[in-house]
Amino acid sequence: MYAYDELDRQIVRERVAQFASQVERRLDGSLTEEEFRPLRLKNGVYLQLHAYMLRVAIPYGGLSSRQLRQLALIAEKYDRGYGHFTTRTNIQFNWPKLREIPAILGLLADVDMHAIQTSGNCIRNTTTDCFAGAAFDEIEDPRPTAEWIRQWSTLHPEFDWLGRKFKIAVTATQQDRAVLRGHDVGVRIVRNAAGETGYRLYVGGGLGRTPMEGKLVRDFLPRAELLGYLEAILRVYNLEGRRDNKFKARIKILVHEIGLEAFRAQVEAEYSKVVAAAPAPDLREFERITASFDAPDFADLPEVSRKLEQAQAADPDLAQFVARNLFRHKKKGYVALTISLKSIGGAPGDATAEQMRAVADLAEQFSFDQVRVSYKQNLVLPHVRRDDVPEIFAVLKAQGLATPNVDLITDIICCPGLDYCALATARSIPLAQTLSRHFADPDKQKEIGELSIKISGCINACAHHHIANIGILGLEKSGGESYQITIGGDPGDQYALGELLGPGLPASAVPEAIDRVIGVYLDARRQGETFIETYRRLGVTPFKAAFKEIADAVA
Amino acid sequence: MLLLDRNGAKPDPFIAVETLDDAPGKNVIDAFASVDALLAAGPAQAAVLAPNDLDAEDFAPYLDRLALIAIRFPSATDGRGFSLARQLRRLGYKGVLRASGPLFPDQFPQALACGFDEVEIPDANAARQPVAQWLAALNRVTLSYQRDYARGATGPASILDRRARS
Numbered sequence: 001m002y003a004y005d006e007l008d009r010q011i012v013r014e015r016v017a018q019f020a021s022q023v024e025r026r027l028d029g030s031l032t033e034e035e036f037r038p039l040r041l042k043n044g045v046y047l048q049l050h051a052y053m054l055r056v057a058i059p060y061g062g063l064s065s066r067q068l069r070q071l072a073l074i075a076e077k078y079d080r081g082y083g084h085f086t087t088r089t090n091i092q093f094n095w096p097k098l099r100e101i102p103a104i105l106g107l108l109a110d111v112d113m114h115a116i117q118t119s120g121n122c123i124r125n126t127t128t129d130c131f132a133g134a135a136f137d138e139i140e141d142p143r144p145t146a147e148w149i150r151q152w153s154t155l156h157p158e159f160d161w162l163g164r165k166f167k168i169a170v171t172a173t174q175q176d177r178a179v180l181r182g183h184d185v186g187v188r189i190v191r192n193a194a195g196e197t198g199y200r201l202y203v204g205g206g207l208g209r210t211p212m213e214g215k216l217v218r219d220f221l222p223r224a225e226l227l228g229y230l231e232a233i234l235r236v237y238n239l240e241g242r243r244d245n246k247f248k249a250r251i252k253i254l255v256h257e258i259g260l261e262a263f264r265a266q267v268e269a270e271y272s273k274v275v276a277a278a279p280a281p282d283l284r285e286f287e288r289i290t291a292s293f294d295a296p297d298f299a300d301l302p303e304v305s306r307k308l309e310q311a312q313a314a315d316p317d318l319a320q321f322v323a324r325n326l327f328r329h330k331k332k333g334y335v336a337l338t339i340s341l342k343s344i345g346g347a348p349g350d351a352t353a354e355q356m357r358a359v360a361d362l363a364e365q366f367s368f369d370q371v372r373v374s375y376k377q378n379l380v381l382p383h384v385r386r387d388d389v390p391e392i393f394a395v396l397k398a399q400g401l402a403t404p405n406v407d408l409i410t411d412i413i414c415c416p417g418l419d420y421c422a423l424a425t426a427r428s429i430p431l432a433q434t435l436s437r438h439f440a441d442p443d444k445q446k447e448i449g450e451l452s453i454k455i456s457g458c459i460n461a462c463a464h465h466h467i468a469n470i471g472i473l474g475l476e477k478s479g480g481e482s483y484q485i486t487i488g489g490d491p492g493d494q495y496a497l498g499e500l501l502g503p504g505l506p507a508s509a510v511p512e513a514i515d516r517v518i519g520v521y522l523d524a525r526r527q528g529e530t531f532i533e534t535y536r537r538l539g540v541t542p543f544k545a546a547f548k549e550i551a552d553a554v555a
Numbered sequence: 556m557l558l559l560d561r562n563g564a565k566p567d568p569f570i571a572v573e574t575l576d577d578a579p580g581k582n583v584i585d586a587f588a589s590v591d592a593l594l595a596a597g598p599a600q601a602a603v604l605a606p607n608d609l610d611a612e613d614f615a616p617y618l619d620r621l622a623l624i625a626i627r628f629p630s631a632t633d634g635r636g637f638s639l640a641r642q643l644r645r646l647g648y649k650g651v652l653r654a655s656g657p658l659f660p661d662q663f664p665q666a667l668a669c670g671f672d673e674v675e676i677p678d679a680n681a682a683r684q685p686v687a688q689w690l691a692a693l694n695r696v697t698l699s700y701q702r703d704y705a706r707g708a709t710g711p712a713s714i715l716d717r718r719a720r721s
Contacts, residue, residue, distance in 0.1 A: 005718075007698055007714045007717060007718070008714075010697075010698055011696065011698045011699075011700070011714070014695060014696045014697060014698065015696060017695060018661070018695040018696055021691075021695065022661065025684075025688070029683065030683050030684050030688060031659060031683075031684075032683070035631060035659050038631075038632055039661060121632070151700040151714075152700055152701065154700050155696060155699065155700065156700075156701060157637070157664065157665040157668035157669055157699070157701065157704050158634075158637045158638055158641055158665070158668075158669050158704070159634070159637075160634065160637075160665060161631075161632055161633065161634025161637065161662075161665075162634060235638045235641070235642075238634055238635060238637070238638045239608075239635055239638050239639065243633055243635070273642075273645060277645045278702075278703060279703075284718075284719055285715055285718065285719075288718065
């Protein structure tokens with residue numbers, strides 16, 4: 001993992017003191033509420049429905065055991081004993097008191113963590129593949145690039161007052177596991193024909209009320225040029241992005257309105273001036289960061305673990321867990337193990353302090369002290385020996401963390417919704433819990449196979465409902481909650497936005513409507529086809545017809 | 556209006572005039588839209604107040620004849636002026652750059668880092684946020700991850716340069 005040096009620590013400490021001063025100046029009236037609001041947001045402090053909420057940054061989803069234990073302590077001492085992992089791989093505490101927030105920031109700084117730029121119209125947390133550094137299919141570990149961007153974007157004096165928030169994701173694999181095309185900028189690590197490693201950049205993706213697919217802006221950028229090119233993109237956006245309407249202020253709208261070609265021309269023109277004005281870029285800092293991420297000291301292990309095979313044969317629950325929750329590692333004899341935070345009937349993405357500590361202990365003992373947060377709101381132990389899986393499984397089972405449902409229908413992504421969020425128009429967690437129970441039967445889940453459900457409690461789409469196989473959007477309709485269902489979305493390489501099936505339904509009708517949709521799939525699927533593959537073959541029409549029966553019945 | 560730079564409050568050497576007939580021999584500030592007439596009127600020194608949505612290239616023909624360019628910030632949260640200042644410096648502008656609008660002290664170091672020399676804030680803001688708060692804001696974060704932003708001796712030190720030296 002990247003290790004903070006004294007300079008990284010100092011800037012976090014100074015930022016904490018700066019925030020404390022901002023709070024003080026708000027309290028003594030120097031800053032108006034209007035002035036203070038963006039300042040508290042830039043430090044992750046939201047005013048929610050019932051309380052303040054603090055969003056803590058987890059850069060590119062990476063945590064050490066020590067950091068996770070500190071989050072557990074904060075959950076216990078300043079919250080109600082749990083935290084909520086988000087689709088931006090951060091963690092949110094829902095019940096802190098405003099006057100305690102400086103103390104929480106101090107505890108975070110003690111473990112090289114902070115809440116810098118977790119909200120506000122600035123460059124947010126850079127995210128990446130949750131299997132980074134472990135995945136069998138990566139060109140290289142994407143985290144050094146993400147850390148390079150993190151540093152560059154931290155407290156950037158020019159890009160702190162953008163028209164709107166700005167999100168960057170990085171991946172280093174063919175299979176996109178970081179929703180690259182759903183970000184303001186997507187950075188893909190690639191090799192060119194000459195064998196050099198560099199970057200392919202997508203720009204203007206995003207969800208929210210106007211979902212758009214990121215577009216290819218640069219096919220190959222030499223590594224040393226990344227930060228200069230990002231500077232050019234951000235400067236063009238800062239100057240040209242709309243300021244007259246906050247719903248049209250994201251970079252996706254700029255790219256859409258002026259067109260990709262015109263946008264690219266502006267960026268390239270700006271970039272040529274950046275290059276001419278600045279000293280030649282060098283890779284010293286990138287190399288320093290990369291050295292900090294040196295690979296763990298993996299053992300030479302056989303491909304197959306007899307121990308795990310024997311344990312699986314004796315324990316069908318373990319066998320099911322192994323079938324669902326393990327991901328292929330680059331190193332023989334190792335796996336990346338996903339800890340589902342989607343227990344049947346639980347609130348997606350929530351973990352208790354006790355669970356966090358248990359995961360921290362497992363990471364320390366079995367995964368080189370590393371934990372990852374995935375955008376799917378699960379945790380990952382990235383470097384686990386196959387031999388150790390039975391022992392890890394036993395601990396997870398005791399903690400209620402062994403749900404074998406990764407990428408199945410109950411692995412639901414869900415925003416906090418109207419139970420917490422001031423922006424929400426409907427509740428999302430109770431519906432996630434209902435659907436989770438509705439599809440609890442493991443055999444049914446297995447029969448349905450890979451299928452993503454994502455539930456957002458408002459049009460801002462924090463749960464990415466547009467790119468779900470089955471997306472659910474909660475709206476307020478004549479005083480009640482109404483849920484619109486889309487199908488056919490895909491967050492990956494065949495990036496697609498879902499199609500609306502019909503009018504919104506009350507929560508009570510949603511499970512049956514989804515049953516009908518799945519019924520169409522199960523009847524029509526060919527050997528080995530997943531839901532999304534069948535959908536692509538059939539199109540939306542038969543699904544709409546099945547949905548209509550339910551919609552008509554409740555209308 | 557309160558005008559201040561990194562050393563504190565300062566008087567404004569520029570005046571607005573009723574008509575450009577009054578300009579000769581004086582230090583005059585006028586709207587950028589009138590820049591040609593202003594320069595033709597023969598002031599001792601010429602300054603312009605410009606909106607933040609102009610292209611930096613629009614200033615290029617005038618840069619060596621303008622002693623001061625003031626860029627208007629219509630609100631504290633509209634950060635276009637920061638990028639415009641940066642571009643004007645890159646074009647070689649050597650005169651004074653002023654940020655004019657309802658900024659607040661936490662933005663002072665950002666303005667200086669982007670190439671501004673001074674800020675001019677409305678009296679109502681200055682009443683809440685006196686000069687001492689502006690100067691204190693300069694010393695809160697003493698480091699930066701960006702390389703070539705800080706200007707002058709009082710800007711934050713670049714972490715990257717420090718690391719490169721060690």
